Amino acid sequence: xxxxxxxxxxxxxxxxxxxxxxxxxxxxxxxxxxxxxxxxxxxxxxxxxxxxxxxxxxxxxxxxxxxxxxxxxxxxxxxxxxxxxxxxxxxxxxxxxxxxxxxxxxxxxxxxxxxxxxxxxxxxxxxxxxxxxxxxxxxxxxxxxxxxxxxxxxxxxxxxxxxxxxxxxxxxxxxxxxxxxxxxxxxxxxxxxxxxxxxxxxxxxxxxxxxxxxxxxxxxxxxxxxxxxxxxxxxxxxxxxxxxxxxxxxxxxxxxxxxxxxxxxxxxxxxxxxxxxxxxxxxxxxxxxxxxxxxxxxxxxxxxxxxxxxxxxxxxxxxxxxxxxxxxxxxxxxxxxxxxxxxxxxxxxxxxxxxxxxxxxxxxxxxxxxxxxxxxxxxxxxxxxxxxxxxxxxxxxxxxxxxxxx
Amino acid sequence: xxxxxxxxxxxxxxxxxxxxxxxxxxxxxxxxxxxxxxxxxxxxxxxxxxxxxxxxxxxxxxxxxxxxxxxxxxxxxxxxxxxxxxxxxxxxxxxxxxxxxxxxxxxxxxxxxxxxxxxxxxxxxxxxxxxxxxxxxxxxxxxxxxxxxxxxxxxxxxxxxxxxxxxxxxxxxxxxxxxxxxxxxxxxxxxxxxxxxxxxxxxxxxxxxxxxxxxxxxxxxxxxxxxxxxxxxxxxxxxxxxxxxxxxxxxxxxxxxxxxxxxxxxxxxxxxxxxxxxxxxxxxxxxxxxxxxxxxxxxxxxxxxxxxxxxxxxxxxxxxxxxxxxxxxxxxxxxxxxxxxxxxxxxxxxxxxxxxxxxxxxxxxxxxxxxxxxxx
Numbered sequence: 001x002x003x004x005x006x007x008x009x010x011x012x013x014x015x016x017x018x019x020x021x022x023x024x025x026x027x028x029x030x031x032x033x034x035x036x037x038x039x040x041x042x043x044x045x046x047x048x049x050x051x052x053x054x055x056x057x058x059x060x061x062x063x064x065x066x067x068x069x070x071x072x073x074x075x076x077x078x079x080x081x082x083x084x085x086x087x088x089x090x091x092x093x094x095x096x097x098x099x100x101x102x103x104x105x106x107x108x109x110x111x112x113x114x115x116x117x118x119x120x121x122x123x124x125x126x127x128x129x130x131x132x133x134x135x136x137x138x139x140x141x142x143x144x145x146x147x148x149x150x151x152x153x154x155x156x157x158x159x160x161x162x163x164x165x166x167x168x169x170x171x172x173x174x175x176x177x178x179x180x181x182x183x184x185x186x187x188x189x190x191x192x193x194x195x196x197x198x199x200x201x202x203x204x205x206x207x208x209x210x211x212x213x214x215x216x217x218x219x220x221x222x223x224x225x226x227x228x229x230x231x232x233x234x235x236x237x238x239x240x241x242x243x244x245x246x247x248x249x250x251x252x253x254x255x256x257x258x259x260x261x262x263x264x265x266x267x268x269x270x271x272x273x274x275x276x277x278x279x280x281x282x283x284x285x286x287x288x289x290x291x292x293x294x295x296x297x298x299x300x301x302x303x304x305x306x307x308x309x310x311x312x313x314x315x316x317x318x319x320x321x322x323x324x325x326x327x328x329x330x331x332x333x334x335x336x337x338x339x340x341x342x343x344x345x346x347x348x349x350x351x352x353x354x355x356x357x358x359x360x361x362x363x364x365x366x367x368x369x370x371x372x373x374x375x376x377x378x379x380x381x382x383x384x385x386x387x388x389x390x391x392x393x394x395x396x397x398x399x400x401x402x403x404x405x406x
Numbered sequence: 407x408x409x410x411x412x413x414x415x416x417x418x419x420x421x422x423x424x425x426x427x428x429x430x431x432x433x434x435x436x437x438x439x440x441x442x443x444x445x446x447x448x449x450x451x452x453x454x455x456x457x458x459x460x461x462x463x464x465x466x467x468x469x470x471x472x473x474x475x476x477x478x479x480x481x482x483x484x485x486x487x488x489x490x491x492x493x494x495x496x497x498x499x500x501x502x503x504x505x506x507x508x509x510x511x512x513x514x515x516x517x518x519x520x521x522x523x524x525x526x527x528x529x530x531x532x533x534x535x536x537x538x539x540x541x542x543x544x545x546x547x548x549x550x551x552x553x554x555x556x557x558x559x560x561x562x563x564x565x566x567x568x569x570x571x572x573x574x575x576x577x578x579x580x581x582x583x584x585x586x587x588x589x590x591x592x593x594x595x596x597x598x599x600x601x602x603x604x605x606x607x608x609x610x611x612x613x614x615x616x617x618x619x620x621x622x623x624x625x626x627x628x629x630x631x632x633x634x635x636x637x638x639x640x641x642x643x644x645x646x647x648x649x650x651x652x653x654x655x656x657x658x659x660x661x662x663x664x665x666x667x668x669x670x671x672x673x674x675x676x677x678x679x680x681x682x683x684x685x686x687x688x689x690x691x692x693x694x695x696x697x698x699x700x701x702x703x704x705x706x707x708x709x710x711x712x713x714x715x716x717x718x719x720x721x722x723x724x725x726x727x728x729x730x731x732x733x734x735x736x737x738x739x740x741x742x743x744x745x746x747x748x749x750x751x752x753x754x755x756x757x758x759x760x761x762x763x764x765x766x767x768x769x770x771x772x773x774x775x776x777x778x779x780x781x782x
Binding site for chain 1: 473474475476478479505506507508509511512513514515516518519520528530531532533534537538539540542543546547550700701703704705706707731732734735737738739740741742744
């Protein structure tokens, strides 16, 4: 009797656990490990065989497991304003406390920062470097002025990429093998294509999966996409979704009555409430910027530099809008939910205008709710429920009118 | 003393009505470009024959900006956008917006879709500012900005024009440094509010004219008899310390600003632009020489070390941190810099300021208590 192969979800979870364990093992062996920004070019560390962990992922996990408020309050006790990013507050609290009941990550010997998603990251990592008395390497990727990445930026990012490798060689004693780097780049492309194929299945009606799964799968996409295991796991995931779509089936619980775009980072500390309010009304998430924009497609090193300047929150407003509108139309959404995330000044600073223009260009109803990625104090379940209720009523009316006109 | 007060009054009048300066420039046929903080290449605007017009917010209540920015964006950006939405900045030829903090990155789109008629010039500069690659990136992007300015001005701008503008700016910086030292030596003659206004007026005036005023003011201050003033000396730090009610409270409490590490103040004048063969390269290099501002990449927190040095050199009784509400860079810097001050035995008071604040009673109580603590 043949043993049944585990599904993609289990494979991805196991891979996530393995990546975390590998970092602990490396630390215990006496190797140098780092803390790394989520959109730092992972090709460098993967190719050099350097283990890194991601404070942003820790912030999300601690939030999801109920420790967000406690850790944020500790940071506030140190003097940090409650207006600052909750991932940063959790991380700075962990650096001070040296322990966290919900999740622990090995303490770093160096820090790898990248400013492409926000400048808040720079200040957060400066403080970590000072607190932990360790070196900080910054790859600065200035926010784009236009829809494409100009040659000045490519040159600047490339110089920092090369400098980062030199510094990491000095810190860790490991050397960069450029053949291996090309191999990791190729594997990363394989992972990215599989990721795009997987999220692309959301265009099917019904979508073959619950869109909230994207938030969970992103962790591996972020930390492990340069590995063969991740590429294979995402290919398996895409195959499974495609097979479900072909049969018209879905892992979404219940009937998919409405399809929405969810804008912004998940409210990790309120994941159940945010999910249930949608799921109980038959609303599935079928579009998010993490789908099309989390792919890092490139053919050579210069294009790799540009790809890291085209991540969400680094683009021009017009390109950010186009990404969302295109994805929403392709994936046939009936409405959209915009998260006014108290933690993220960049994401929230143009959210009202984004919501207005998105609504005009797609013609679908939208609602905005207040929340936070990991600090539950900024989220009101009553407000969220009311907004989702209102959105559902508008979507229902629109559906009735559409079927009557048909 | 009457000459000092007359000159200070002139500069305070400029700050009380920046729009008047703008109208004056426009009436003379000069175009004006709005310049948001921080570290935009203002000299290029000047070199193109236009007036760089500082946009540092305003003490006002906002009505329309909340349609674009959430409530947790700093009041500096809320109020500049509000002025734009009310049509009060419609005569500017463009606004220059640096992409160096997360809220500033959002300003351009909000302005573009809210105000519309005045174009945005984005300014990117390198945070890895002390490296050759960073300097080259900043130089290249400043050249890109120059191209946009030439279009607006309707003329080409040569390196000679830029070198000339750099010289004017460096002269004003030197004049500001001399004034700051003279004002510190004469707290009996220059109140905190007057000191701030003398510096801030430069953002609305022609820099050459501003330098002339300051030189006259400094000369008049230096001619005064030695001061016998016995109050408390403070060093201010932050993005802005121009709140008039707050500065008046300092005066009431017998406190003087002996030195500052404020982006709007010494952030402009402490460091000159190096003179280089390519004048734009010098402007990029200046960015690598700057310290003491939270929006700059500062891995060793040189800001804290500089603040300790400034407080010690000024023989200050304490440091006043004017905390701009909802400013991430400031809120991050606060914790490590506070520790550095504590380690050096320098008393610190942080007061949260907001250009939309209506009541300063809480700040008054805190400053009174700080004064009592410093007087022992």
